[in-house]
Amino acid sequence: MIRERRIRESSEPAGGERPGARAPTRAQVVRSALLCVAAIAASAPHDALAQVGDPAEACEAGRISNIFVDNRSIYEINDDDPFRWVYRLINALHVNTRAGFILRELLFSEGDCLDPLLLEESYRILESYGFIGRADIYPVAQPDGTYHVVIDTQDRWTTQFDLGVSFDQGLQLDRLNLTEANLLGRGVRAEVFAQRRREQRTQGFRLQEPRLLGTRTDANLGWGRTRSGNFVELGLNYPFVGEVGRVAMRQIYDRRDRVFTYSAADDPDFTNVLLPYRDEWAEVSMAGRLGRPGNLTLLGLGLTRERIVFRRFPDELEVAIDNDFGNTIAATSQVQDLISGQTRARSTTRVNLMIGQRNLRFTRVLGLDALDGAQDLWLGTDLGLTVGRSVGLFSAEGVPSPDDIFGRARLYAGHDLGSSFVFAAAAVEGRRLRGEDNDWRDVIGEIDLYSYLRSERIPGQTLFLRASAAGGWSMDSPFQLTLGGRDAVRGFAEEHSPGGRRLLLTVEDRIFFSWPWPDLIDLGLTLFADAGRVWSGDVPYGVDSGWEAALGIGLRYSLPAGSRRGGRIDLAWPLGAPPNHGPVFRFTLLELLGIGPGVKDLQLERTRRTRTGPDFLVTELGR
Template sequence: MALAHRSPRLERSGNPIRTPDAPATKSGRIAGPLWRVFLTLLLGTLGGAAPLVAQGARDTPPGTCPNGRVTDLFFDTHSIFDVERLQEGGSFLWALQLANKLHIRTRSSFLRRELLFRQGDCLDLFLLEESARILRGYGFLARADVYAVPQSDGNHHVVVDTQDDWTTKVDLGVSLDGGIQFEGFDVTEENFLGRGMELAFQYQRRRERRDIGFSYKTTRLFQTRWDAAFTVGGTRRGDFYDAEVSYPFFAETGRHAALFSFQRRDDLFPYSLERGETYTNLVVPFTFERIAAMAATRWGRPGRLALLGAGVSRETASLPDLYSASELIAGGAFGSGVVADSARIERVLPQAFDGWRTRVDLLLGWRGVRYETRRGLDALRGIQDVQLGTDVALTLGFTPGTWGSGGADADQDVYGLLTLFGGLSRPELVLQAATRTEGRRVRTGPHAGDWRDVFAELDAYAYWLPPAIPNHTLVGRVSLAGGWNVGIPFQLTLGGRDAIRGYDTDAFPGGRRMIVTVEDRAYYRWPAPEVFDFGTTLFVDVGRVWPGDVPFGMDSGMQAAIGGGIRFGLPAGTARAVRLDLAFPVSGAGTFRDVVFRVSMREFAGIRNGLADDQMTRSRWGSLGSSELVR
């Protein structure tokens, strides 16, 4: 990317504002070395170690800048709608102008602190690109670009050009799965006072969930690079607390990372029952609590990074009052269940873990990734940063001695977690695949020598942008997931918004699942492309679930659904997409009358929001992996 190619952009950046320069426990003999590694990494993090240098920077003699220096920084922050590009006297121009006036723009001081370089530094194009990617990662920015403008003296001005998204969101949860249902509402300010802080109030009443809570998030705790997130509230059964303070690997240049987290939740786990029964669900109470700390370091160059870390965690789980508090639900009426019979409850006893476990972990990894900006993938025409290359991470853990576990189901184990990622692109093609496999080998107790709580999943996506069909993207997805010998509440289903979309969430419970999706996404420069993006979609979902060894599991046989809908993004050019879909089953007893209508605020079948499966995630009570340290 030649610098001269970007210089005309300064003429179109409005009236940039020039800003002044910114100043520049007993561990035992086995666990002892891991504790020393952990403390060393933590002290390095707190010490604010220097970032990794970009490729080629080590070959630069001290005091020289082959590409010149960054002599000035300009911040061009646009509001939500670019009304200057709209025709005067448009029908809704006054409404867009009012929205801009009510909106508080992102502050240049916040943007400045997110940059990986400072005024006076040597110009490094890699750091400019990484800084732009960091900014695009914030949901309250519809677009962000960071580019250099060459000057006659060989130095450069750098322009940070951003456009805000609408940040105050009031979402009314309305579902038409099996009839019109009110599922609560959220009030969220994603960019409070333009400082990048998120404040939210949530009332969620979807299925077994009835959560009322408040949350606060910031990526600049006390004006540092530490992130913080706090959530507190109540559920149908009790309370939930979630607190996390982390110093993540910042982009591809961060050297050290650390995380401290505490989570507690009193809730219900909804088992789906076989189709044709009077009741649709069995909900059982559970309590889960985890406290964890991790620290890691990495070395090498961006695109060739090795990782070493350590962590310690303690998980406590139980299913209290299992016989007296478990309920049978009919027709999705989770607020008015009846006491469950003992025969059904006994079917979930193999997953009724009661105890606590302390684990010490060693983290290893290799990260060889780069990022490429693409349009027309999960966004309609907004820019999306696509991760390419390979990423391998391994976590090895163990319970340290008899004091490392307790409770009715106490045992000692060795734990392993392996994650693999691969991505590649061609001008007309993007491929991504990720796998995650974890399990624990029990060393003591009645299950000694057995592999328990084994989870495995694979997700692969292909995006094809055919030149012969402009503004169309063909998306293919293959998703495999399963659990083996699971001793905690776990079950998969074949239906839902992120599975086969022609069935409701409770359809076809089982322990192993396969889903294949083919989707055509089209974008149209109509009806108001300067204001919002608009497109359509057609899709086919095919899948199957197998019973495995989970309660109420079944073999669904091959099932399929077809559907279509519309997609739109506001403002124009945003990376977000809202979907309105209609889908219906075309296999088994399904008919055109069994249509399912859904409104989704994000792409569930896509790579933008990650490849993790929600039903797998809710049952993962093991150690955290190094992916928790990356932002």
């Protein structure tokens, strides 16, 4: 069995257009990517200590004399277990995570001073890998005053055939994935996939290497087909390592043919409008951090290029009948005129300055978003600011290159109230045109407030509260919000009540059961109420909905027991809906509401064109 962790919780806070210029060819893009690979791999430190800094000369707590790795397989075998032969077979088919991989993820080595913070950060790094089910890091004192440090891990089954079935406005096959999450025990993730949800039709493969050329550089390669074309993704990311990392670098190239789906509200002839476009993003950024964990200042500089074109508009603009995305016809000229305001192509290269202030510490709790699993919470504040100035580089022939200044600000705050917690996040971004117009375009704003209210007098019960607001103004790119959906007012379909600004309120009572099979699966009941409204704004088909609400009941689950991730089954009734509007049943394989899944609006994410800032330099690619 996994031994109880000895180190429970760290007390440390934790330009103008250039006529005749041509877009770079594919060969040039590939050569640039290879050069970036070589540059990052060569410059990235090969030792974790390069991120941490030099150890102190004197060790008050003592030095680490030995490190032992106990990397166990999936199941422990008991001789009296009648299914021991099954467990032995599964263990035999599984390749254990290599001890060398685990050792390279640590932030300490033999001969270093024992530092509880580095042990805790190393534990958090190991647990961020989905193929490690449980991890434990603890020191054992020795008679000579030194310490042996034990790294105790247990794997999960990593070869996955995922038939992503959900019941969300009808039975849907969301995806078909074949994934090996820990190839040969080296942490490499390889997957082939097919996704089919609503308008999405995507097939492809992805390969992710977390230890490129022996460094901490994450590499990501993906290619495939989409509904309207194809996609290519290349990524190299040397992130800040936990809270002790000093340097981060990031190089990304992503080109994707997408389809943006508009809800057509109450149009009697069709339900959705499908707009094809190509989205291209390239970035090279570097940043450094000053200070100590709990009080870190970030300074970064980057070069980005974004390009969005609508070469298939208006010829391939389509409408869907009765929410059937396989049943589409060409859009009329009236529909084309309505959508045309959000089809303004552009190609912009910017130099970006990033500034951040991170005052965070971590605390570990049980049963928050996870039913009975452990979850790390960020408490404190994290502020990020990005300012980008367009420059006349890499302009695309035939595509306008506006002269603008881009700005993005983001704030996160978390606070504990004893056994309860409150979180807030806010972000705003936009670009200001220079010259005669001198006005703001593509402005997106969002704010989210999450509260978890718990009492020791009522164990296993959490009252979750959510208030979220989002909106867009003066949008040149595709943009629309809707009131319904699985992370909005859950008693309505996703295309219900489209608009340009939205307010959502949620009250959810989450109750955890310690039965009937506590060693196999975690189960819980939830009772919830959602309310919200949208305002039309200046988006196509926008309406002023007024207040609408829904009541629901759901079953939450995590498999196996103690998992940090789970899913839910919900049944929600809309209030005040027409008589023919029945309840909405949804079965999803993940939890969508909470601090664990992330404080972000999924509908805004499909609109966001610029993806740079201090917060993007913290996260590993693909994790």
